[in-house]
Amino acid sequence: AAGVIQSPRHLIKEKRETATLKCYPIPRHDTVYWYQQGPGQDPQFLISFYEKMQSDKGSIPDRFSAQQFSDYHSELNMSSLELGDSALYFCASSLSRPPTDTQYFGPGTRLTVL
């Protein structure tokens, strides 16, 4: 079965640089979520999109922005990178239909900021 695809899998950047993370959801899934997981931490919700519109926003820094495109893939843009942005970034997708909306997670992008 098709899974969520994320690229790149690993990314190394310098402070103050910019990074773009990409996510390709499972086909026919209508909702995409982004989570950030620091070392030894639980995943923290950043932002979500339903049918290409932003549906919810969590603790996402103003330096970050995201969008979902017409083909349902999503991109997370991160500017003015800081050391504290080093983390695993997960994209998840779901088919948001009651009663269940299990989120399926991609393999993640490991971002290291030097």
Next chain:
Amino acid sequence: ELKVEQNPLFLSMQEGKNYTIYCNYSTTSDRLYWYRQDPGKSLESLFVLLSNGAVKQEGRLMASLDTKARLSTLHITAAVHDLSATYFCGYSGGSNYKLTFGKGTLLTVNP
């Protein structure tokens, strides 16, 4: 503010033993999820619990939900080494589909 509390945070077990991980949440739950994560890897969906009294089992793992007590449990039966991982419970409620996770339980199963 929604809170999801898991305990224990660390669990070291011997193979063949039984144990339970607890997940308490602070508000009325619509949906409670359990995920497994191996080190540096993705989160794998284990169970979705949607109603009071729901019980689901897969192999040596069984999850249950008590919405009145705001408690979900993940029971491990006759643990084997392959179950070593971090287990997260997650809450999703109402029209807000984002997941709020507990801190996770790092399970180590020793021979």
